[in-house]
Amino acid sequence: MSSDSQASEGEVYSLNMGPQHPSMHGVLRLLLDLRGEEVIRAKPVIGYSHRAHEKMAENRNTLQFLPNTSRVDYLSGMIYNLGYCQAIEKLLGIDVPERAIYIRVIVNELNRIASHLLWFGTFLLDLGGITPFLYSFDDREEILDILDQVTGSRLTYCYGRFGGVTWDVDETFLTRATAFLARIRERLHMYKQLVTDNVILRERCTGVGVVSEALAKSYGVTGPSLRASGVAYDVRKAEPYGGYDRFDFEVPVLHEGDTMARFHIRIREIEESCKIIEQAIEAIPEGEILPKKMPKRFKLPEGEYYFAVESARGHFGMYIVGDGSDIPVKLKLRTPSFSNLSAMPETLAGTMLADTIAIVGSIDVVMPEIDR
Amino acid sequence: MPQTLTQLLDGSVLAMPIAAGLIMGMLTVNVLMLVWAERKVSAWIQMRMGPTEVGPFGLLQTLADMLKLISKQLITPSNVDKPLYHLAPLLAFAPVVAAVALFPFSESTILVQNDYGLLFVFAFGGIAVIAIFMAGWGSNNKYALLGAIRSVAQNISYEVPLILSALSVVLVVNAMGPTLSSGDGVVAINGLDLSHIVMTQDQQGIWFVVLQPIAAIIYFISALAETNRAPFDIPEAESELVAGFHTEYSGMRFSLFFFAEYTNMLIVSMLAVVLFFGGWDGPVLPGPAWFFLKSYAVIFVMMWVRWTFPRLRFDQLMTFCWKVLIPLSILNLLATAFVIAVL
Amino acid sequence: MSDGLQALADLTSASEEMDYGKTGLHQRHTASLENVLKVGKTFLDEGYILEMLTCQDLREKEEVMRLCYTFNSLDAVDRHLVHVDIAGGLASEQFEAPTMSNLTGGANWQEREVFEMYGVTFTGHNELERLLLPEDADFFPLRKDFGRIEDADE
Numbered sequence: 001m002s003s004d005s006q007a008s009e010g011e012v013y014s015l016n017m018g019p020q021h022p023s024m025h026g027v028l029r030l031l032l033d034l035r036g037e038e039v040i041r042a043k044p045v046i047g048y049s050h051r052a053h054e055k056m057a058e059n060r061n062t063l064q065f066l067p068n069t070s071r072v073d074y075l076s077g078m079i080y081n082l083g084y085c086q087a088i089e090k091l092l093g094i095d096v097p098e099r100a101i102y103i104r105v106i107v108n109e110l111n112r113i114a115s116h117l118l119w120f121g122t123f124l125l126d127l128g129g130i131t132p133f134l135y136s137f138d139d140r141e142e143i144l145d146i147l148d149q150v151t152g153s154r155l156t157y158c159y160g161r162f163g164g165v166t167w168d169v170d171e172t173f174l175t176r177a178t179a180f181l182a183r184i185r186e187r188l189h190m191y192k193q194l195v196t197d198n199v200i201l202r203e204r205c206t207g208v209g210v211v212s213e214a215l216a217k218s219y220g221v222t223g224p225s226l227r228a229s230g231v232a233y234d235v236r237k238a239e240p241y242g243g244y245d246r247f248d249f250e251v252p253v254l255h256e257g258d259t260m261a262r263f264h265i266r267i268r269e270i271e272e273s274c275k276i277i278e279q280a281i282e283a284i285p286e287g288e289i290l291p292k293k294m295p296k297r298f299k300l301p302e303g304e305y306y307f308a309v310e311s312a313r314g315h316f317g318m319y320i321v322g323d324g325s326d327i328p329v330k331l332k333l334r335t336p337s338f339s340n341l342s343a344m345p346e347t348l349a350g351t352m353l354a355d356t357i358a359i360v361g362s363i364d365v366v367m368p369e370i371d372r
Numbered sequence: 373m374p375q376t377l378t379q380l381l382d383g384s385v386l387a388m389p390i391a392a393g394l395i396m397g398m399l400t401v402n403v404l405m406l407v408w409a410e411r412k413v414s415a416w417i418q419m420r421m422g423p424t425e426v427g428p429f430g431l432l433q434t435l436a437d438m439l440k441l442i443s444k445q446l447i448t449p450s451n452v453d454k455p456l457y458h459l460a461p462l463l464a465f466a467p468v469v470a471a472v473a474l475f476p477f478s479e480s481t482i483l484v485q486n487d488y489g490l491l492f493v494f495a496f497g498g499i500a501v502i503a504i505f506m507a508g509w510g511s512n513n514k515y516a517l518l519g520a521i522r523s524v525a526q527n528i529s530y531e532v533p534l535i536l537s538a539l540s541v542v543l544v545v546n547a548m549g550p551t552l553s554s555g556d557g558v559v560a561i562n563g564l565d566l567s568h569i570v571m572t573q574d575q576q577g578i579w580f581v582v583l584q585p586i587a588a589i590i591y592f593i594s595a596l597a598e599t600n601r602a603p604f605d606i607p608e609a610e611s612e613l614v615a616g617f618h619t620e621y622s623g624m625r626f627s628l629f630f631f632a633e634y635t636n637m638l639i640v641s642m643l644a645v646v647l648f649f650g651g652w653d654g655p656v657l658p659g660p661a662w663f664f665l666k667s668y669a670v671i672f673v674m675m676w677v678r679w680t681f682p683r684l685r686f687d688q689l690m691t692f693c694w695k696v697l698i699p700l701s702i703l704n705l706l707a708t709a710f711v712i713a714v715l
Numbered sequence: 716m717s718d719g720l721q722a723l724a725d726l727t728s729a730s731e732e733m734d735y736g737k738t739g740l741h742q743r744h745t746a747s748l749e750n751v752l753k754v755g756k757t758f759l760d761e762g763y764i765l766e767m768l769t770c771q772d773l774r775e776k777e778e779v780m781r782l783c784y785t786f787n788s789l790d791a792v793d794r795h796l797v798h799v800d801i802a803g804g805l806a807s808e809q810f811e812a813p814t815m816s817n818l819t820g821g822a823n824w825q826e827r828e829v830f831e832m833y834g835v836t837f838t839g840h841n842e843l844e845r846l847l848l849p850e851d852a853d854f855f856p857l858r859k860d861f862g863r864i865e866d867a868d869e
Contacts, residue, residue, distance in 0.1 A: 015514050037518075050848065055857060090739070091737075128602060128682045128683025129682035198681065200683075200684055203688055204688075217762070218820040220764050238791075304783075306796070317767055319767060319769060319783065321771060
């Protein structure tokens, strides 16, 4: 507490938060300069779970890279896995059978809800509310069970195949998914009464950590965090992929840009995802889940390609450079949390220490996705 | 029949050891039960089972935990301020034990009879702040220091509405008459004597929670803050400060803090029962049974609150105290004094 | 192309329309090192965001290190890929480009990532340090001559 350097800087002292800290999600490390409880400067230190996915992509063929994708973001692994499949399909001009499109949409949105539920629980845990965490995990468990039934895994799915999906879904899956929708809607009503309307939560969140529209755009913030800042940008609407243009859903937008707005956006996104799943279950056709004719090797045509999907945290982009072989020359993964977190130093400066936790929690960072 | 245990043991050299042993035994059982209850209540609120394996309903789980903590090696981090670091757990622990001795569990079950029991309870409560700050400062850890600073600011602030709300009750007690009939006959009424507060409620046939509802609410909120319970558990806010002032403590030293925390819960609940809920007053069951039943009911509400609400921010906590609770409690005190003067 | 982007014609060479349905890109431009900031400013002034910044190691074939910027509009998708070539063969170690981090905050971390993965120094960047790799890393793993991962294991 009494080193010379700290004494010379007067009242400012630095606090190292993480990578081992109860509320730093994963292995985020924040170097904070504090004056009392006020944060003067915040510097995120990342890279503790860097696994060189981009290097691995240049080392193996397109099919071998498929299991990697869901490890990039383990909370919305399905979206990443299927997103990668969709990118490769677009490059190679593979047509996906109708049934596979609907299955993909259902599992994607279930995965999105699971991711948002996990965020809901951990965010409230950051604010000191322990009980909602267990309720949302109970709900999430149901999704994991449903997805486990069809994919065989609970977190790092490798369900997608170029051209479709691995296994067909059965009636039980659809019944369970429908039952889950009824359950989550009931739960959302309870969450609203118990959590969203709680005066302490509102006091903690309203006006805290405002990310203005200009700031969000400057840092390339996407996903719910961007939509809470007043920009109606959702890749599912902006560049419809995987049949999302067939479904009727809204992109919730709020203009406050504060922690409370980000909270509301995610809750409303769960409702929108429910709507999509409902429509997909209703309209799912019978048929094949993989195309009849498939190339033996997935050779990437020469050229540059960019393909984006909306993950639970925002715009996940893949920039692929092919040279005619089945190993990409370059595969860049543009992950949303990376950009979202990069806006934090500017947002956190001037807030209270307790707000720092709330704000970092509210942008929903997943460290493996940032470190890749 | 001797009126108090002190009188029973008066003159015996064994008086002090026996009294201390009784308190320690009672408190240990109480803490073990409270921790078990906290885990069961939180499990019930969170759709879990809680402890089930050790003993019936997992009742012995906390005993096992305690044995584990006792048998752990005492680790002293290398850069701590050793005297402060070692003394702090003891200083946190001793006053809460002493404070319990002052409570009248029934008209005849008082370990230490003191005419100014209420003052002593608050005085002992004040010592805990020093212990917390010693722990935070002595640990030489930034999280611990931040937790200690928050804790001192919070505890000192919330003591003001706590005492003011208790003072309203004292005014009412004193206004109830110049004398009071007790087991010894008629004695002069003394609002600072814990048993007199209860006896007054008993004889008037009315609990002070009815006469002083605002004071009761203020007392309960301040008591939550005094014991660092959620939503006021800011000094040990896990998500920010890891474990606050006891971040660096482990083993038995940690358990002493833990022990003090849970005993503190019991003390504020017992004081709430004495001040507002008629103490040992109740039909059929013996006095101590009612006293503890009521205390545990208050504790249950504290647990319920803890597992339901998120945590406040530190500045909101202080604002709430100084701008809402303290003016309100002063107004309540003035209104009480005014009504008493007019009547 | 919207009117505000007309200035790009003077700043870039070899602009070409791309097949969006196939490649996900609307246009591809090539800009020189001197013009890259002006190109960036043109896009940002039009409300485009810097969506992605990465690099390609083409030292072996074309004797360049190629920075790849994509700019996109959040209102209506319009994705532009901008190539900026930094000359230098396998032998050259020093690659420099001007930083865009003063124009848009998003460039800050992405440039740091390119710096540590490819060894491109962004002049004017105020905290150009290692982002994902350890602070003392002295290699540039995404350069092609770093080798395959299997080789590195041996």
